[in-house]
Amino acid sequence: MEEQAFGPIRFIPGSNGGRYPNCHSVFIEGADVLIDPGADRNALKALRQEKRINQVWLTHWHEDHIMNLDLFEDVPLYTSEAAAGPLGDMEAFMDAYGAGEEIRDLWKPLMEKAFHFRPRQPAGYLKAGKGVEIGPLRVDIIDTPGHAVGHLSFYFPENDVLLSGDYDLSGFGPWYGDVGSDIEQTLASIKRLEEIEAEICLTPHETGVFVRPAKELWEKYAAVIDKREEKILELLSTPQTLETLVDSWVIYGKPREPLAFYQFGERGHITKHLDRLIAEGRVASDGKTFERV
Numbered sequence: 001m002e003e004q005a006f007g008p009i010r011f012i013p014g015s016n017g018g019r020y021p022n023c024h025s026v027f028i029e030g031a032d033v034l035i036d037p038g039a040d041r042n043a044l045k046a047l048r049q050e051k052r053i054n055q056v057w058l059t060h061w062h063e064d065h066i067m068n069l070d071l072f073e074d075v076p077l078y079t080s081e082a083a084a085g086p087l088g089d090m091e092a093f094m095d096a097y098g099a100g101e102e103i104r105d106l107w108k109p110l111m112e113k114a115f116h117f118r119p120r121q122p123a124g125y126l127k128a129g130k131g132v133e134i135g136p137l138r139v140d141i142i143d144t145p146g147h148a149v150g151h152l153s154f155y156f157p158e159n160d161v162l163l164s165g166d167y168d169l170s171g172f173g174p175w176y177g178d179v180g181s182d183i184e185q186t187l188a189s190i191k192r193l194e195e196i197e198a199e200i201c202l203t204p205h206e207t208g209v210f211v212r213p214a215k216e217l218w219e220k221y222a223a224v225i226d227k228r229e230e231k232i233l234e235l236l237s238t239p240q241t242l243e244t245l246v247d248s249w250v251i252y253g254k255p256r257e258p259l260a261f262y263q264f265g266e267r268g269h270i271t272k273h274l275d276r277l278i279a280e281g282r283v284a285s286d287g288k289t290f291e292r293v
């Protein structure tokens, strides 16, 4: 993938097409703000050489978005207040994902080696607001929780460019597997982003650059949630435990490696759906098994 510029907004591609665990970054010329430093490590090192970077911003605290944050330890960090806990402490990071002991043992060394996790304290917090001045530019900071607690998106009205954050318009669909994730909030955030009708939408994974993304594309992305729910309801025509549902790979489609890591992700999503279906009175549970009502 190639670097692209939309006025002062530079799209810096992540390795391997920005597929997880990689992520695309954005650099705002003039304001000299780097957003989500998960792009190719060498490209970010080169950017550091080329530019004085004033601030690093994060849409949220997930590992793929902070992969190369360690290269900018001396640059002030800004993100939502909700992201400060997990960014500041490995155990708090694991807690925010709801990781059990077996996952922590697998994940902690990976976080340090592959994601270069170093505890960081933000220099300040980004709050939702319209027309916030950054250098010569203005940005709308938009609360978009659901994917993660405190998730932010950024819209640059002068250039009609939206950074949607992890609402990435991918075929996989929305991700809402951690403790603070929420399906209803995810749907509301997708709607909020769709209604901006931005000329350019930059996302952190895969395609990355969408020119005038159609309403249908946002709707198709959101509809993945319904499709998952339909599959879960189909399975629940006979009683299922959480683990038999996890082993059905409704979310990821098939087992992926490292298995424990993806089972954990699958479980996180299935749990959110079960909670929602029980609250709607569509599924009942005896505490062990779940069944369609």
Ligand SMILES: [Zn+2]
Pocket: 060, 062, 147, 148, 166
């Ligand atoms: Zn994320």
